[in-house]
Amino acid sequence: MTWPNGSQLWGTTKLTASKEMSSVLTSVALDGVRLGGAPLQGIRLEKGFLAAPDLAPDKLTGAIFQGTASDGGPVEVAVCGAEPSAQDSSLLSYRIEIWNQSKEAWENPCIATQQVPNPKALAVQSLWDERGANRDEPGKFTFACETGAIAKCIHWGYKPWATKDGQPLKDLHQACTRMVRADYCGDGRSHTRQDHVIDMYDTMGIQARTTVASANWVPSKASFEAAWTPEGASCLARTRDGQPAQSVLKQCPKRFELGERDLGEGDHCAAHLKSPRTGTAVLRNHSYGPQRPGTVTANLRRTP
Template identity: 50%
Template sequence: MKKSLVVCLLLQLPSLAQAGVPASARPAGQVSEAERYARRCQGSSGSRIARPQGTMLWGTKRDWNTEKVADERSSVLVSADLAPLRRAEGGVKALRLEGGHLVASPFSEAGAAPRDVVGTVLQGTNSGGKPVEVALCDAEPSAEDPGTVFYRIEAWNAVAQEWENPCVAVGRESNPRALAVSGVWDASGAHHDAPGKLTFACENGAITKCIQWGYKPWDRRDGKPLAELHQACTRMARADYCGNGRSHTHQGTTIDVYDRFGMVERGEWDPAKASFEAAWAPDGATCLARTRDGRELATLLQECPNRFQPDAAVVPGEGEGERCTVRRMNVRPEAALLRNLTFAAPKGAASAAKGP
């Protein structure tokens, strides 16, 4: 069924405690492994979640110290390993990812339930490559799609010596959940297939938002996987024009999202309220009419020189009002998978590019 979609963008130093070390030999304040696992999923640290940090990819905290100014491309948790498990309950020996949910073994052959995975602790990694453990505390199937399961997770903050929800709270949700998505995203915002690894994508980040908008990377349409469409969506959601992982949007900006396949169609367009912004491929914008945050195009192009060129021509097949100011060099128009309108008026007039 075709539909239209208007969305509102809402946008370290961890180390493993040493196992088996006598209490007298451990640094002051460091808890034992047994005590650490006993304290997981107790919900004792929800109040530590800080204020929103802008438009996010993973939806996670950039650093455990939420007052620290950290790069938007850093995260306390960027990936987790399916094996070996650090801890498990009820005889669970292994996990595997099936579409939008985790399945526990040996229960996978007979009536596996989402909650079979609860209590499991996986080995994760932060953006600095340091290890961080992550615990599965609850599993909640989506009301719209039972095959997609939201997980309440906690990661071990070795600095504070406690379990914390790594997801950033936005709006009224003080304890955000996460989806388990195959593969990993690097600091540039690029997705990589990585056997045995997954991403816990918080519901306030672009990875999960794009799934909720209908672009599930594990699904197929007309026999073709939606992974590239989902990846293009993560670039669009964060206004990552250059494909370098940097966002150019403000929290609360309203956009109209649509694609060339008819999965999501453009809503009724009122030029007085919205304007065409850009077309998107998996590695960033393919053409650009204006910036979402109002900065001048010439300023943006200095961020990624030799990527765009001035071109105000209307390309056949584009919709009403979809006239770009700059286009990607050596990229054909059909490379664009998604387009969007932006409703918020720019803070400053987006000028025609004069080159970097």
């Protein structure tokens, strides 16, 4: 199924403009919460929504959480509203703001786009580091903005807390975040730009390959790009941003080597992992060839 990708992981404003994997908000604590000036105890995160004793999940408006930026600095996070997600009513979308000390004002940390001018956030049980790797840390969670890879992959069906046919989806979600950002080396570096459309399909049948042309996608104009594991790409046919494949090999020389691999269904790799890894490929994607900014077909589907 075809969706627009992007280079953002959290979907938040960068803490340092020149640093790709910096963020004004990377984690939020479940303790130290205040509501109406009083401590609010017993906050927990359950399958995509925050809950508190004797309070409905959508009644946390006004609660102040304690968060952390990518440099470890403290950040106050206010929940300004919560409503069922327009894409999945089982999820709650949170309107959040953080306190900007330099401006002495509250502001939305989520990056707005033309398609999503007032982005909201999902509450996700896991944290991500500057290399794009996730980990669980008791008592902490991520507010993932809907224009970032973490939230996009959840909206596409890869809920990290869910299972399908008894199989957990956490690894599939992590692989999806790598794919969205074209993080081939699994080191946090992106090789794409916002809204470059991709077609993805997975081993669990949640998303299927698009084979019929439509206004959103023309399969004959696309080609296989990569297969994905939670640690990054396992094999690579070409880059999404038009860089030579050799540039990726230079970026992570211990990971890939040149060599043809046939994955079946017409998917062929030009480079693959040097040695077996613990992660196995759970996703593949096709994409259009590199395009100059502003040349994306106007009628391609636009979703967060």
